Amino acid sequence: xxxxxxxxSKETCEYPCASGWKLDRGTQYVFEPxxxxxDGVWLPTIDLMNVYELPDxxxxxxxxxxxxxxxxxxxxxxxxxxxxxxxxxxxxxxTQKLVMQFGFQSKSVVNxxxxxxxxxxxxxxxxxxxxxxxxxxxxEVLPWSTTLREGVNYYVSNYGTPSNPNDPAPxxxxxxxxxxxxxxxxxxxxxxVVVTIKRKASYYILNMLVPILxxxxxxxxxYMIPPADLDTRISLNVTLFLSLTALQFIINAELPKSSNPSxxxxxxxxxxxxxxxxxxxxxxxxxxxxxxxxx
Numbered sequence: 001x002x003x004x005x006x007x008x009s010k011e012t013c014e015y016p017c018a019s020g021w022k023l024d025r026g027t028q029y030v031f032e033p034x035x036x037x038x039d040g041v042w043l044p045t046i047d048l049m050n051v052y053e054l055p056d057x058x059x060x061x062x063x064x065x066x067x068x069x070x071x072x073x074x075x076x077x078x079x080x081x082x083x084x085x086x087x088x089x090x091x092x093x094x095t096q097k098l099v100m101q102f103g104f105q106s107k108s109v110v111n112x113x114x115x116x117x118x119x120x121x122x123x124x125x126x127x128x129x130x131x132x133x134x135x136x137x138x139x140e141v142l143p144w145s146t147t148l149r150e151g152v153n154y155y156v157s158n159y160g161t162p163s164n165p166n167d168p169a170p171x172x173x174x175x176x177x178x179x180x181x182x183x184x185x186x187x188x189x190x191x192x193v194v195v196t197i198k199r200k201a202s203y204y205i206l207n208m209l210v211p212i213l214x215x216x217x218x219x220x221x222x223y224m225i226p227p228a229d230l231d232t233r234i235s236l237n238v239t240l241f242l243s244l245t246a247l248q249f250i251i252n253a254e255l256p257k258s259s260n261p262s263x264x265x266x267x268x269x270x271x272x273x274x275x276x277x278x279x280x281x282x283x284x285x286x287x288x289x290x291x292x293x294x295x
Contacts, residue, residue: 001039004037013037017037017041019061044110048082049102049103060078060079088260089261091262091263092203092204098195107189108187113141115140134198137197138195139195147188148188151188152171212247219278221236222237222278241276251268
């Protein structure tokens with residue numbers, strides 16, 4: 001296609017070798033090998049398996065490089081939102097693995113994906129956080145291959161229910177190795193891009209943990225106040241209890257929404273119990289004091 005475009009037998013190019021170029025022989029552009037026509041260059045199909053959304057205003061630059069030995073290099077930028085499960089039970093000391101799943105290709109078309117270089121930053125200079133509140137620790141490309149039956153069985157056995165034994169065309173088998181099922185031996189290859197990030201906990205320590213611990217520490221003063229000053233002891237702990245409640249409203253706005261309790265949630269619950277115990281202990285200590293004084 002490049003030669004045909006250059007020698008004039010082809011007037012236009014449908015797929016330039018670089019984004020941003022509209023190749024037309026009518027222009028006065030000097031065509032270079034790396035930015036010419038790539039209509040006849042075969043490129044593998046890369047499916048986005050767990051993509052959630054592709055923004056309409058995204059930029060998707062690419063470039064295809066061909067070499068004299070027949071090798072082809074193809075880079076492209078992919079901008080989108082992806083879905084991946086996250087475990088926040090250790091919040092704010094959690095580490096997450098963000099997985100972007102790419103593939104699938106028949107093994108008869110693509111034998112394997114070979115990982116290339118990786119970096120946590122590209123074309124961005126300067127110091128500071130590249131993602132607010134997170135530290136990007138590593139980016140890995142993990143290739144894998146499996147049969148279609150093995151892949152379906154994995155998801156069904158771990159997250160679903162097997163097919164009925166009387167189903168003439170079951171989605172998943174029972175591991176009996178029956179290769180007669182439609183597409184059971186179809187081999188696919190794929191790869192995952194795994195981004196490991198660690199939450200920077202200093203913000204949450206200063207704005208959540210320290211205020212909670214200070215309020216709990218102040219509640220210990222009630223044990224130093226004389227038992228006869230019952231109103232002072234109760235008013236102190238009730239004030240601390242209300243302060244802890246107000247602080248929880250602020251913290252809940254910052255906490256990720258999850259049905260599993262995080263470290264911060266458990267700490268708040270323990271703080272409530274300690275302050276509530278101090279309130280209950282105040283009249284009890286007064287009764288014990290009067291009892292021993294009477295004796």
